[in-house]
Amino acid sequence: MxxxxxxxxxxxxxxxxxxxxxxxxxxxxxxxxxxxxxxxxxxxxxxxxxxxxxxxxxxxxxxxxxxxxxxxxxxxxxxxxxxxxxxxxxxxxxxxxxxxxxxxxxxxxxxxxxxxxxxxxxxxxxxxxxxxxxxxxxxxxxxxxxxxxxxxxxxxxxxxxxxxxxxxxxxxFNATIDAAKIKVTGVSKASGEVPLTEAEVVVSAGRGMKGPEHWGIVEDLAKVLHAATACSRPVADAHWRPHNEHVGQTGFAIAPNLYIAIGISGAIQHLAGVNRSKVIVVINKDPEAPFFKAADYGIVGDAFEVVPKMTEAIKKIKGTA
Amino acid sequence: MKILVCISKTPDTTAKIAFTDNNTKFDTGGVQWIINPYDEWYALVRAIELKEADPSTVIHLITVGAADAEPIIRKALALGGDEAIRVNADNHDSYYIASQIAEVAKQGGYDLIFTGKETIDYNGSSIGGMVSELLDLPYVSLAAKFDLAGTKATITREIEGGEEMNEVELPVVVSCQKGMAEQRIPNMKGIMGARTKPLKVVEPVAVDTLTSVAGFGLPPAKAGVKLVSPDNVEELVRLLHEEAKAI
Structure with a gap:
């Protein structure tokens, strides 16, 4: 048995x-x-x-x-x-x-x-x-x-x-197989990217990024960590980022080993999708952001300065500098 | 075209989570109840959109629960739907609930059964799959798009790192998630109309439960955030590497 x-x-x-x-x-x-x-x-x-x-x-x-x-x-x-x-x-x-x-x-x-x-x-x-x-x-x-x-x-x-x-x-194993009633007519996959729900590390950003044109530093950080990128609901709703990156209550629920939240205040609806992450890092310039209460590590500071520094520091550790 | 939308009553997202009776029951004191967001925003609203496209469509809502679920089902009717069915049973396990829904569905002759992708309380994600197996129907889970042409449904479902396009002849069971539709607010006409829409109460069929809750618990509280100066980002990375072993 x-x-x-x-x-x-x-x-x-x-x-x-x-x-x-x-x-x-x-x-x-x-x-x-x-x-x-x-x-x-x-x-x-x-x-x-x-x-x-x-x-x-x-x-x-x-x-x-x-x-x-x-x-x-x-x-x-x-x-x-x-x-x-x-x-x-x-x-x-x-x-x-x-x-x-x-x-x-x-x-x-x-x-x-x-x-x-x-x-x-x-x-x-x-x-x-x-x-x-x-x-x-x-x-x-x-x-x-x-x-x-x-x-x-x-x-x-x-x-x-x-x-x-x-x-x-x-x-x-010789199985008796019924004919499938569902026909698969196509598959679309974002090639080369790490699937969000399978990722061990997720780098996520919110409204604090001020606009979609600033996502380069988020993607750079994700790249050195071999991480998936994610975003908060307002960002997806504003079409700064695709909806399939939205994590939170109504988006995807994820449980990576490491979740890095950049410029996300941490509303309860967002936390509901990410609070099963093992380690949470929050980078936000507002020391009162509720996300700090749910975080393991945090930096109160400007994402535009902190994130590129983080990318560089990680490159050094990983020996890819 | 006849659609059955499964509706569940859940505590509001901001509700305080606590337990009573030696941690065997959810403490409902002071809890605001809402329609499970996936059932409402995605399953129900998409069904309403299908009815708007084809007014001959009939939408039935179903909930399995005690009389205190009625305000929630009225609220759902205020958004849309023609009538509601409440199976008068206390909450049991997913198998019990799915069996009640399947029983009603068998008699209703539905072309389409929508559920939300999961409830935000038990996070089971099981009802749709169980109902489809009980009815021996095809099941598309985690659907982000749903379109109909006659009796053929075109459905986009989530797969790891992408999407898959499916075609299936009705009837089918679909669990709905983000992408299916946008949240709506009920208007006054809807709220007034919902009061007079039929809400049928049926008694449950006898079904065994397969599981039971032995107890609840709360996760250990976080130790508190360790703040690092923005001038010392290297220290954060060192902590993540050496202490948290996360990178």
Whole structure:
């Protein structure tokens, strides 16, 4: 009765958030005294056996071309087959975009209780209880899963990836696959940029930048940190920056290791989208900006002077000056 | 064309988060309730726009909750929608709520079911997916654009670092996020009209819950901000590198 981990891929590569899920799933298996197995749908270019170093012993690979396009309905049916064949009792997803679409479907299909957005390993001392964030990161809840099969969707960036030694046995899985009802007609991707919701470091700026023409220093800082760029709601509403950069209550919720907020006052709606970040740095010339209360580090000062200096100092540390 | 919009009642974003009964219940004392912003701004307003484009469209709103959810559903009706259904049940888990919605949806013959991408209290992001599986319908999650041509929907959904364009024949379940529509303020005509729109109360079907809340907690308070002088930016970078190990 292994722990089964869904390994999400994009363009043939395993997503970083899935490596976290693999590490987490292997740890859950260890805790339960069982083994961890992975499942991959569609064709991949990555070496799946090498995923053994994250602690999985076996990988079920349903490589049919019909699974190359993500479809929650089709994927949930295939995953249910793999779960049944492997008699998995715990199924782990990353609570990334794919996980949010499939895990609830699989929960219904298997009548398995789902904890979405888990942030810690399950407590199995008395039942099966998993901690998750609620109220947009302002609190947490311990959720007791009452069903025989349990599904955990792990919050991205909540569990550190760990690679050791080992190789996984890759076995082909022959799935019954329904025809997808959703047709993918196109994909648009900002090439070369770090996806916001996957980024470990996010550099974000607000109205304090005074206009879109001043974003060069923000982008320079993001570049040396290999960070994604983000912005506050007024900035997106004013079309200074694209809407897909808006973080906050009504934009994207993110949880990077490091969030640098430049010229953002830190309204509660903004904090709701970023307060799960591990380390928050605030640069604002107003010492009364509410964001300082939620920050770990701060500089009260002019962004136009501070940010370029920061970029230079980081270059020195990274040895790229 | 018949649309079902799922509406949830949530505490206002600025509400103080506290718990009672030995940390097993959310403290509702003094809390202002609002329509979950994703349900309102994106799901409901997009449905209203579709009705404006095709006036023969019928919009039903559904909420699963006790009688105290009625002010919220009236407020939603003031924005638009033809009638509302309240499933008279206390809050249970996502599976229970989704099952109630699916039950109503089965009888209603809807072409389109909209949910917000998540609620701002439980942050589950699960209802849309669960409803779609219960009804065996296709599901597009985290949609940022939705257009209709006859019975064919063209939907743009978020993927990591970009967008994907989807086409699907109705019926379909869609979870809505930023980009779908812009926030609206109800006008006086809407508010007056909402008072007389039908609000049907139905009793829940018997469904097991799969999970329960064992307890709540608050994250440890931040230690407080460590301020660095603007003349010493190198020190900030050093702290981030050596102390926080964030870069």
């Amino acid at each position: 292994p722990v089964l981990i869904f390994i999400d891929t994009a363009e043939g590569h395993v997503k970083k958030s899935s490596l976290e899920a693999l590490t987490y799933g292997a740890k859950v298996a260890e805790q339960l005294g069982t083994t961890a197995e992975g499942v991959v749908l569609g064709s991949v270019t990555d070496d799946l056996a090498a995923l053994g170093k994250y602690g999985v012993k076996k990988i079920h690979h349903a490589a049919a071309d019909a699974l190359n396009h993500f479809d929650a309905q089709v994927f949930a049916k295939v995953l249910a087959q793999v779960a049944e064949a492997s008699s998995a009792k715990v199924i782990v997803f990353s609570n990334n975009l794919s996980g949010k679409a499939i895990a609830p479907r699989l929960s219904v299909r298997l009548k398995a209780g789902l904890v979405s957005g888990a942030v810690a390993l399950p407590d199995t001392s008395n039942g099966f209880v998993v901690k998750k964030n609620v109220f947009s990161g302002k609190a947490f809840a311990n959720i007791a899963v009452k069903t025989d099969i349990k599904i955990i969707a792990l919050s991205p960036n909540a569990y550190q990836t760990f690679a050791g030694e080992g190789s996984a046995e890759v076995v082909a």
